[in-house]
Every structure is written in C-alpha cells, then in structure tokens.
Amino acid sequence: MKNFALIGASGYIAPRHMKAIKETNNNLSVCYDINDSVGIIDSISPYSEFFTEFERFYDFSHSLKRSDETRLDYVSICSPNYLHHSHITSALRLGCDVICEKPLVPTIEQLNDLLLVEKETGKKVFNILQLRHHQAILDLKAKVRAADSDDKHEVELTYITSRGKWYMESWKGDPRKSFGVATNIGVHFFDMLHFIFGKLERNDLHFMNNDKASGYLEYEKARVRWFLSIDANDLPTSVVGKQPTYRSITCDGQEIEFSGGFTDLHTISYQEILAGRGYGIQDARHCVETVNVIRNGKVNIGCPSEVHHFVEGKI
Incomplete structure (x- = not known):
C-alpha cells in the first residue's frame, strides 16, 4: 500500500483521482485545497487529513517522512493549470513521485525544468494521458x-x-x-x-x-x-x-x-x-x-x- 497526498482536492477532476487511489488499494493520507467544499472525501477517504493553506499542508507532509509507515510515496496534482509547475516541483522536493493532470505545464521551458528537478531529486513525474x-x-x-x-x-x-x-x-x-x-x-x-x-x-x-x-x-x-x-x-x-x-x-x-x-x-x-x-x-x-x-x-x-x-x- 502506497501513501498519497492530493493537491487540488475540491477541483472537478479530483474525485476521479480519489477513486483511483482507493481502487488501487492505496491510502489517501492528506489533501489540500484553498477551497473547503470537499465533502466528497467522506465517501472515499474520510480519515484523510485536510488543509486549506499550502504551508501547513507542506509542513505536515514533510513531517510524515519521519516514519517509513507514514512517509508519502506519491503526490497527485489536480490544481489549476498555472500552478502545476510549482506544485510538481514542491512534491518532488518532498521526496515523492508525482501524478499530474494535463496539461502537465504550459511551456517547453517549464517542461525542461521539470526534467532538471527530477534529476536533482531522483523522483519521477507522470502525466494523466487517459x-x-x-x-x-x-x-x-x-x-x-x-x-x-x-x-x-x-x-x-x-x-x-x-x-x-x-x-x-x-x-x-x-x-x-x-x-x-x-x-x-x-x-x-x-x-x-x-x-x-x-x-x-x-x-x-x-x-x-x-x-x-x-x-x-x-x-x-x-x-x-x-x-x-x-x-x-x-x-x-x-x-x-x-x-x-x-x-x-x-x-x-x-x-x-x-x-x-x-x-x-x-x-x-x-x-x-x-x-x-x-x-x-x-x-x-x-x-x-x-x-x-x-x-x-x-x-x-x-x-x-x-x-x-x-x-x-x-x-
């Protein structure tokens, strides 16, 4: 069982990611969104932690690294398009692999930068191309x-x-x-x-x-x-x-x-x-x-x- 975090939990596509995490028999540990209309979590993963401030989400996610049992393996990203690059690089630097909705990023420059951060962290980015x-x-x-x-x-x-x-x-x-x-x-x-x-x-x-x-x-x-x-x-x-x-x-x-x-x-x-x-x-x-x-x-x-x-x- 892998531990997941989800960024953009109140977005339109987020429930499909929650469902996918559950149906692959993994654990949704923590969610983040600036909006708090995320009642869908109750029917999928009611024990997930939830934050509306990125700093608190990141700090909590970082603290999970102290135990092999709780450390995050993946961060799934469903946030607005313009935030993908920042959220992907933050997740990589948490020591997690990343699953991101499309578009991955808007420009080739940002795409190339993700390759550099992958190399720096040893972690991987995956794009949902369903x-x-x-x-x-x-x-x-x-x-x-x-x-x-x-x-x-x-x-x-x-x-x-x-x-x-x-x-x-x-x-x-x-x-x-x-x-x-x-x-x-x-x-x-x-x-x-x-x-x-x-x-x-x-x-x-x-x-x-x-x-x-x-x-x-x-x-x-x-x-x-x-x-x-x-x-x-x-x-x-x-x-x-x-x-x-x-x-x-x-x-x-x-x-x-x-x-x-x-x-x-x-x-x-x-x-x-x-x-x-x-x-x-x-x-x-x-x-x-x-x-x-x-x-x-x-x-x-x-x-x-x-x-x-x-x-x-x-x-």
Missing part, C-alpha cells in the same frame, strides 16, 4: 498501424462542451491561468492524435477567441481539421436540448465511437503508473509543444479545404 488507455483509441491506433500505408487519413475532430457564465469568472476563463480554451479542453485530444497518427508536421491556426478555437494539424499518418468550443451556441441542432456536450471524431468519414468508457480511465492510468508503465515528462512533450504553438500562433489559412466546417463563415 485517452491512451481508451479501447476505441487503442483499436484505431492498431488499425492505422496495420494499414501500413503512405496515404494519410482524413480526420475531423469536433468537441463542444457547454459552459455557463461561471466559467469565464473562474481561473479557467483567465488565459493567464488556464492558457486558453485550446489548452484547457484540447490538450488530451492533441495527445491522442499524436499517439495514433505519429509525429506532427504542420500546425496551422484558423480561428481563436475566448470560447472557441479551430485549426489544421498534419501528422505523419493524418490530416486533421479540429474545432473546440465551450459555447452552447455551437452545438449542432441534433443535440440541442438533449445534451450539453458534443464529441465527434471521424476518420476517413467513419465515426469513431468513444463517448463511453471514460469513467475508469483514471484508475487504469494509476494501475499502469504503479506497475511502472506510466507516461512521463517526455511522453507529454509533444502535446505541450502543440498547444504552445496554437496559443502563441497567428491565424494562417493555407487552404479552404483544410478549414473545419464549424468555422466556415466565421473567418
């Missing part, structure tokens, strides 16, 4: 590999996840903290595309504002038109009034069904990490590079046929 464990994605990757063709697949990625007015008032709506919509809701899709279709060769931005972004990516094995949005007005009429989210990936005109199978992916990710097969810093490099270019890019429309149909008329 779509790499989704069976539909694994099946598509195997199909692409088996085709063994020089031809590139035609892919369209559409993801609309409606968010209310609260979103723009939260850290997620502040690009200095979330790094924008393409990073916050898109980074795991960009990792998935790289995982399936190989090295990225082109990255063109077609449209971006506070609530949506679109562009064109060309990989070794695919040409991808993508569209991401948090605006409910972008939902297709077929789902309006029925569901707040629309997720679609087509490959050569065929829909890839992966709307289900998400609930256990964090537990699978933890199982793989604990078995020594986790995805580390270098595995995250490709998607960090991709969103960094998108975030800092200028609109560049190379060819009208490369534009996603959801943004036709907007550019």
Whole structure:
C-alpha cells in the first residue's frame, strides 16, 4: 500500500483521482485545497487529513517522512493549470513521485525544468494521458498501424462542451491561468492524435477567441481539421436540448465511437503508473509543444479545404 497526498482536492477532476487511489488499494493520507467544499472525501477517504493553506499542508507532509509507515510515496496534482509547475516541483522536493493532470505545464521551458528537478531529486513525474488507455483509441491506433500505408487519413475532430457564465469568472476563463480554451479542453485530444497518427508536421491556426478555437494539424499518418468550443451556441441542432456536450471524431468519414468508457480511465492510468508503465515528462512533450504553438500562433489559412466546417463563415 502506497501513501498519497492530493493537491487540488475540491477541483472537478479530483474525485476521479480519489477513486483511483482507493481502487488501487492505496491510502489517501492528506489533501489540500484553498477551497473547503470537499465533502466528497467522506465517501472515499474520510480519515484523510485536510488543509486549506499550502504551508501547513507542506509542513505536515514533510513531517510524515519521519516514519517509513507514514512517509508519502506519491503526490497527485489536480490544481489549476498555472500552478502545476510549482506544485510538481514542491512534491518532488518532498521526496515523492508525482501524478499530474494535463496539461502537465504550459511551456517547453517549464517542461525542461521539470526534467532538471527530477534529476536533482531522483523522483519521477507522470502525466494523466487517459485517452491512451481508451479501447476505441487503442483499436484505431492498431488499425492505422496495420494499414501500413503512405496515404494519410482524413480526420475531423469536433468537441463542444457547454459552459455557463461561471466559467469565464473562474481561473479557467483567465488565459493567464488556464492558457486558453485550446489548452484547457484540447490538450488530451492533441495527445491522442499524436499517439495514433505519429509525429506532427504542420500546425496551422484558423480561428481563436475566448470560447472557441479551430485549426489544421498534419501528422505523419493524418490530416486533421479540429474545432473546440465551450459555447452552447455551437452545438449542432441534433443535440440541442438533449445534451450539453458534443464529441465527434471521424476518420476517413467513419465515426469513431468513444463517448463511453471514460469513467475508469483514471484508475487504469494509476494501475499502469504503479506497475511502472506510466507516461512521463517526455511522453507529454509533444502535446505541450502543440498547444504552445496554437496559443502563441497567428491565424494562417493555407487552404479552404483544410478549414473545419464549424468555422466556415466565421473567418
């Protein structure tokens, strides 16, 4: 049994980490969040210590090192994106391995710094890249590999996840903290595309504002038109009034069904990490590079046929 700490315990994704820690038969020793709406802990790990001040959390976590029985083995991080680097390096210096939500960090400079701190501490950082464990994605990757063709697949990625007015008032709506919509809701899709279709060769931005972004990516094995949005007005009429989210990936005109199978992916990710097969810093490099270019890019429309149909008329 390993001892875990959790940073960002009141966040949206934190319960999946709590559940994964419990389902892998490990112990959630201590949690931290500046917000105290963490009643979910009672149903998963009611005896966990909890702090709302980082200094007290860190001091308590450090004191646990005095006993082999209580010392922390892992720190899981679910805090806002802009705090990931600081929380990861703090956890490494506590003598713990780290499991961090995506995006791992926003820039290549911070990614390289994490490699240095790993070397200094002898501990490891693992990124939750859960779509790499989704069976539909694994099946598509195997199909692409088996085709063994020089031809590139035609892919369209559409993801609309409606968010209310609260979103723009939260850290997620502040690009200095979330790094924008393409990073916050898109980074795991960009990792998935790289995982399936190989090295990225082109990255063109077609449209971006506070609530949506679109562009064109060309990989070794695919040409991808993508569209991401948090605006409910972008939902297709077929789902309006029925569901707040629309997720679609087509490959050569065929829909890839992966709307289900998400609930256990964090537990699978933890199982793989604990078995020594986790995805580390270098595995995250490709998607960090991709969103960094998108975030800092200028609109560049190379060819009208490369534009996603959801943004036709907007550019």
